[in-house]
Amino acid sequence: MVDDLDEVRALLPGVTVSPVDALGGSDRSAVRRARITRPGEAPTTVIVKTFDHPESWARESAALGVLPAGTPAPRLLAAGASPPVVVMSDLGTGTNVADALLGADPSAAEAAVYAWTDAIAAVHQATLGMRDAFRAELDARAQPGSAPLTSVVATLDQNIADLRQACGPLGVAVPESLADAFRAHAARLDNDFASALSPSDACPDNNVFTGDGLALIDFEHAEWRHVAWDVAYLRVPWPSCWCSWRLPDEVADRAVARYRRAAAAGLPYVASPEFDLDLGAATDLWAVLYSSWFLPLTLSGDPLAAGRRDSPRRRALLLHRLDLANRTSTAPEIAGFAGELRAALVARWGEVPLVLARAFRA
Numbered sequence: 001m002v003d004d005l006d007e008v009r010a011l012l013p014g015v016t017v018s019p020v021d022a023l024g025g026s027d028r029s030a031v032r033r034a035r036i037t038r039p040g041e042a043p044t045t046v047i048v049k050t051f052d053h054p055e056s057w058a059r060e061s062a063a064l065g066v067l068p069a070g071t072p073a074p075r076l077l078a079a080g081a082s083p084p085v086v087v088m089s090d091l092g093t094g095t096n097v098a099d100a101l102l103g104a105d106p107s108a109a110e111a112a113v114y115a116w117t118d119a120i121a122a123v124h125q126a127t128l129g130m131r132d133a134f135r136a137e138l139d140a141r142a143q144p145g146s147a148p149l150t151s152v153v154a155t156l157d158q159n160i161a162d163l164r165q166a167c168g169p170l171g172v173a174v175p176e177s178l179a180d181a182f183r184a185h186a187a188r189l190d191n192d193f194a195s196a197l198s199p200s201d202a203c204p205d206n207n208v209f210t211g212d213g214l215a216l217i218d219f220e221h222a223e224w225r226h227v228a229w230d231v232a233y234l235r236v237p238w239p240s241c242w243c244s245w246r247l248p249d250e251v252a253d254r255a256v257a258r259y260r261r262a263a264a265a266g267l268p269y270v271a272s273p274e275f276d277l278d279l280g281a282a283t284d285l286w287a288v289l290y291s292s293w294f295l296p297l298t299l300s301g302d303p304l305a306a307g308r309r310d311s312p313r314r315r316a317l318l319l320h321r322l323d324l325a326n327r328t329s330t331a332p333e334i335a336g337f338a339g340e341l342r343a344a345l346v347a348r349w350g351e352v353p354l355v356l357a358r359a360f361r362a
Contacts, residue, residue, distance in 0.1 A: 057084030062137035063222035094209035101357035109359035115214035121262035127197035203241035232282035245357035287321035320354035
């Protein structure tokens with residue numbers, strides 16, 4: 001096995017470091033398990049993550065650096081900027097929520113969704129009011145101010161432009177009134193009082209079951225943003241993920257209610273009607289504005305999400321999300337546009353249903 005752990009040895013002087021196994025990663029990072037032995041202590045394993053992009057390193061190390069002890073996430077043990085590497089606690093080899101959704105037991109899958117909800121609520125609760133701490137950690141790792149706390153505002157107009165360009169071949173207009181509706185939703189969600197640290201990519205496979213419950217992993221996109229962005233993952237569902245199968249409505253509803261009960265202790269607002277409106281705004285933006293991520297690909301083919309065999313087809317994702325917004329959005333411009341775009345796509349493709357996660361298909 002290739003060692004390639006000298007950067008970790010430099011961060012942990014006096015500690016014996018040896019490779020255990022490679023755990024994969026993505027096109028942005030690589031993840032390995034290593035064994036460390038401190039003088040006079042028994043060996044233990046850690047997770048070593050290296051990054052291709054400095055901002056990903058800055059976000060992950062900053063997020064793990066501010067998470068309080070006891071939060072369901074890895075503990076930061078060491079971090080180095082050149083090369084960008086993070087050493088974190090090893091949460092073990094347990095399964096994840098995606099494994100449960102791909103299984104054959106609907107009760108286990110439902111319980112896994114609730115465990116995800118509990119973990120998200122715990123991270124939100126633990127980081128309320130930590131905006132300045134996260135900002136300071138980011139600035140300590142990147143050029144001050146160069147890494148925005150959230151990408152929502154910074155990329156909003158570009159996402160609108162991308163949607164307008166993607167809809168051009170379909171003859172579906174993206175008028176300025178629709179753009180203004182998107183901006184109004186984003187402005188509604190620009191609220192520090194109801195914001196917390198978010199992994200921003202809390203997909204069903206970015207977690208691990210441990211002896212203490214489910215823990216979230218992968219904070220390389222971590223942001224400070226409104227809590228509704230994460231809760232809307234249950235409604236859309238899983239908008240940034242390859243494993244974005246449909247959830248039964250009753251499971252999603254119970255999970256949202258569970259989040260509200262768990263988070264209300266530290267953030268009573270989530271039990272109010274205002275949260276319903278904010279959750280609707282986040283759901284609209286995930287379902288409609290960010291359809292620009294996938295629309296160009298689907299016009300020329302119907303690829304699997306992330307090319308994974310068990311993932312849904314992108315056409316099914318788009319049609320499901322547009323139908324959701326058309327039926328549930330309280331913004332007339334967004335509901336009407338979602339219906340118009342969906343009709344144009346169905347005229348090309350026919351109906352392409354989004355299937356339930358495998359565990360719920362029985």
